[in-house]
Amino acid sequence: MAARSLGRGLGRLLGRLREGRAPRRAASGGSGSVPAAAPASYQALSAQAARDPAAFWGPLARDSLVWDAPYHTVCDCDLRGGRVGWFLGGQLNVSVNCLDQHVQKSPESIALIWERDEPGTEVRVTYRELLETTCRLANTLKRHGVRRGDRVAIYMPVSPLAVASMLACARIGAVHTVVFAGFSAESLAGRINDAKCKVVITFNQGLRGGRVVELKKVVDEAVKHCPTIQHVLVAHRTDSKVHMGDLDVPLEQEMAREDPVCTPESMGSEDMLFLLYTSGSTGTPKGLVHTQAGYLLYAALTHRLVFDYRPGDIFGCVADIGWITGHSYVVYGPLCNGATSVLFESTPVYPDAGRYWEMVQRLRISQFYGAPTAVRLLLKYGDSWVRKYDRSSLRTLGSVGEPINHEAWEWLHKVVGESRCTLVDTWWQTETGGICIAPRPSEEGAEILPGMAMRPFFGIIPVLMDEEGNVVEGCDVSGALCLSQAWPGMARTIYGDHQRFLDAYFRAYPGYYFTGDGALRTQGGYYQITGRMDDVINISGHRLGTAEIEDAMAAHPAVPETAVIGYPHDIKGEAAFAFIVLKDDAGDADVVMRELRATVASKIAKYAVPDQILVVKRLPKTRSGKVMRRLLKKIITGKAQDLGDTTTLEDPGVITEILSTYQKHRDKRAAAQ
Numbered sequence: 001m002a003a004r005s006l007g008r009g010l011g012r013l014l015g016r017l018r019e020g021r022a023p024r025r026a027a028s029g030g031s032g033s034v035p036a037a038a039p040a041s042y043q044a045l046s047a048q049a050a051r052d053p054a055a056f057w058g059p060l061a062r063d064s065l066v067w068d069a070p071y072h073t074v075c076d077c078d079l080r081g082g083r084v085g086w087f088l089g090g091q092l093n094v095s096v097n098c099l100d101q102h103v104q105k106s107p108e109s110i111a112l113i114w115e116r117d118e119p120g121t122e123v124r125v126t127y128r129e130l131l132e133t134t135c136r137l138a139n140t141l142k143r144h145g146v147r148r149g150d151r152v153a154i155y156m157p158v159s160p161l162a163v164a165s166m167l168a169c170a171r172i173g174a175v176h177t178v179v180f181a182g183f184s185a186e187s188l189a190g191r192i193n194d195a196k197c198k199v200v201i202t203f204n205q206g207l208r209g210g211r212v213v214e215l216k217k218v219v220d221e222a223v224k225h226c227p228t229i230q231h232v233l234v235a236h237r238t239d240s241k242v243h244m245g246d247l248d249v250p251l252e253q254e255m256a257r258e259d260p261v262c263t264p265e266s267m268g269s270e271d272m273l274f275l276l277y278t279s280g281s282t283g284t285p286k287g288l289v290h291t292q293a294g295y296l297l298y299a300a301l302t303h304r305l306v307f308d309y310r311p312g313d314i315f316g317c318v319a320d321i322g323w324i325t326g327h328s329y330v331v332y333g334p335l336c337n338g339a340t341s342v343l344f345e346s347t348p349v350y351p352d353a354g355r356y357w358e359m360v361q362r363l364r365i366s367q368f369y370g371a372p373t374a375v376r377l378l379l380k381y382g383d384s385w386v387r388k389y390d391r392s393s394l395r396t397l398g399s400v401g402e403p404i405n406h407e408a409w410e411w412l413h414k415v416v417g418e419s420r421c422t423l424v425d426t427w428w429q430t431e432t433g434g435i436c437i438a439p440r441p442s443e444e445g446a447e448i449l450p451g452m453a454m455r456p457f458f459g460i461i462p463v464l465m466d467e468e469g470n471v472v473e474g475c476d477v478s479g480a481l482c483l484s485q486a487w488p489g490m491a492r493t494i495y496g497d498h499q500r501f502l503d504a505y506f507r508a509y510p511g512y513y514f515t516g517d518g519a520l521r522t523q524g525g526y527y528q529i530t531g532r533m534d535d536v537i538n539i540s541g542h543r544l545g546t547a548e549i550e551d552a553m554a555a556h557p558a559v560p561e562t563a564v565i566g567y568p569h570d571i572k573g574e575a576a577f578a579f580i581v582l583k584d585d586a587g588d589a590d591v592v593m594r595e596l597r598a599t600v601a602s603k604i605a606k607y608a609v610p611d612q613i614l615v616v617k618r619l620p621k622t623r624s625g626k627v628m629r630r631l632l633k634k635i636i637t638g639k640a641q642d643l644g645d646t647t648t649l650e651d652p653g654v655i656t657e658i659l660s661t662y663q664k665h666r667d668k669r670a671a672a673q
């Protein structure tokens with residue numbers, strides 16, 4: 001179901017954007033450009049959203065969301081002060097928008113297809129069923145003391161109950177914080193404590209790639225250190241009986257006793273909807289706050305227009321709900337649009353490398369949205385795993401989370417999409433709430449260039465900055481990517497630390513939101529993201545601060561100093577390289593390294609474990625004692641002959657020392673392969 005009747009003029013324009021893209025031209029590989037013969041709808045809308053955001057977003061919000069009370073002010077934003085507010089005075093409930101409005105019209109339409117780990121055992125959930133489950137869960141939360149404004153942690157893999165948990169929080173005005181179920185007990189505890197959660201919802205166990213994941217055990221370990229937790233609600237994914245302690249509540253049993261109806265709380269547009277933790281270049285992960293109306297509208301509209309979602313489509317985003325992609329494009333965007341959303345529990349290679357495409361064939365998926373890291377992995381297995389299955393249902397392919405290299409883009413486009421599907425490389429962040437730069441929407445049939453996010457969404461105004469903080473104009477230029485105008489989906493603050501929010505995003509370039517990424521503006525005014533400019537790395541699409549890995553390793557008594565650097569990796573996109581200094585009495589270095597790997601896995605998560613660890617005598621430091629990671633990066637990426645300015649080094653001799661240690665390490669690794 002598309003958004004309800006859109007504002008008259010806008011509705012017509014947006015309608016034109018979706019309709020009659022008749023000769024569905026394949027995205028050109030950069031060579032022959034496709035003429036943009038269509039009406040100037042994308043440009044007209046972009047111009048309007050830039051010129052008068054209130055006139056653009058106001059009618060859209062009014063007409064495409066279900067409100068309890070109308071807003072009186074569309075937009076009260078001042079990026080100079082980091083102040084963002086949308087649809088002030090308005091009242092609504094997000095779960096009503098995602099469930100009740102569709103149940104009223106077509107209760108038996110399918111909301112979710114749970115693609116379980118075991119292929120061929122998918123479960124379909126109708127909008128009516130999902131509403132009922134959500135209400136029972138909401139009532140269970142209430143019975144266990146959860147009130148409007150309270151925080152609830154969700155430590156669950158992708159599943160209908162996880163989605164119902166999110167929506168149940170939304171229904172009663174509680175704030176969810178989903179923690180990716182691959183995070184360690186310590187990471188989970190850190191997030192629960194920062195958010196002061198009252199309740200955590202989990203499963204006895206998870207199943208992924210045929211393996212059992214002991215979720216409840218991780219939660220048990222975490223909540224020992226979480227004084228605010230009053231209850232642990234435990235659902236069952238497997239038959240295994242887990243130990244139930246004082247805090248534990250059997251979820252399904254409790255839900256069965258509850259009323260399947262729950263009156264929704266009427267929430268203010270700017271009340272908190274959820275917190276989601278993400279890594280920055282310094283400190284512990286930050287809990288970004290997203291609010292109700294603006295977030296929902298932005299997720300729903302981008303879902304509809306970037307992916308060309310149409311009623312009846314089966315939307316397949318394979319992201320985990322522990323990341324923002326899962327929030328916006330597995331749950332909130334698709335459900336607000338009344339779509340059928342696929343919940344993918346498994347891995348791209350289980351039981352074999354054909355899993356995605358076998359699923360596409362079996363479920364008749366129309367849009368497939370995934371991460372480049374999986375594409376790079378799958379293309380190594382060869383084309384036959386793809387060609388074996390019928391992909392004729394696919395219309396749009398999407399990529400997210402990290403830059404997509406040329407080879408992966410071409411493979412996805414030509415082999416998976418048979419050069420027939422539109423491929424959208426979508427750039428956005430936890431902070432932005434939804435897609436900000438992507439090849440669609442656009443003028444009808446407009447060209448798509450490989451490896452490029454390309455066009456800003458409506459209301460997104462990208463600006464490039466040079467090192468002095470001046471705006472860089474023109475084409476074929478690069479700079480720090482900033483956005484100069486507020487949009488409804490953006491995060492409002494960092495939970496409990498608004499100053500950190502201002503410092504992280506609004507201080508470097510006053511009056512602008514700074515993304516942390518660098519970008520290139522090409523001929524034609526397209527944007528290509530070049531990567532992070534800070535100490536954030538991206539391992540298999542998982543965002544991680546190098547400082548977090550360093551902090552975890554610093555817990556080891558034999559390791560006084562570390563420096564972690566990201567470097568390019570064939571499949572993961574980036575991997576972590578750790579330089580460590582050992583104490584004189586550290587003992588066997590191999591033992592220490594093994595312990596360090598285990599420490600990082602238990603303090604953060606397995607994916608955060610460095611691929612390479614190198615013992616050095618000392619780190620390159622400035623006279624004021626700062627580690628010059630820039631130089632280490634040059635060394636491990638083979639650019640040691642071009643180190644740039646090294647005059648601030650306390651002792652320039654350290655470079656030759658580390659370089660020779662590194663070269664020995666590299667040669668040894670090469671010989672071992």
Ligand code: 7RM
Pocket residue numbers: 278323324325399400401402403404425426427428429430431453515516517529531532538541542543
């Ligand atoms: C959605 C998501 C955000 C960071 C971002 C970038 C990188 C994301 C792309 C990309 C190049 C893309 N949220 N990134 N998408 N880089 N092209 N299409 O990933 O908060 O977890 O990460 O990811 O560096 O700042 S996130």
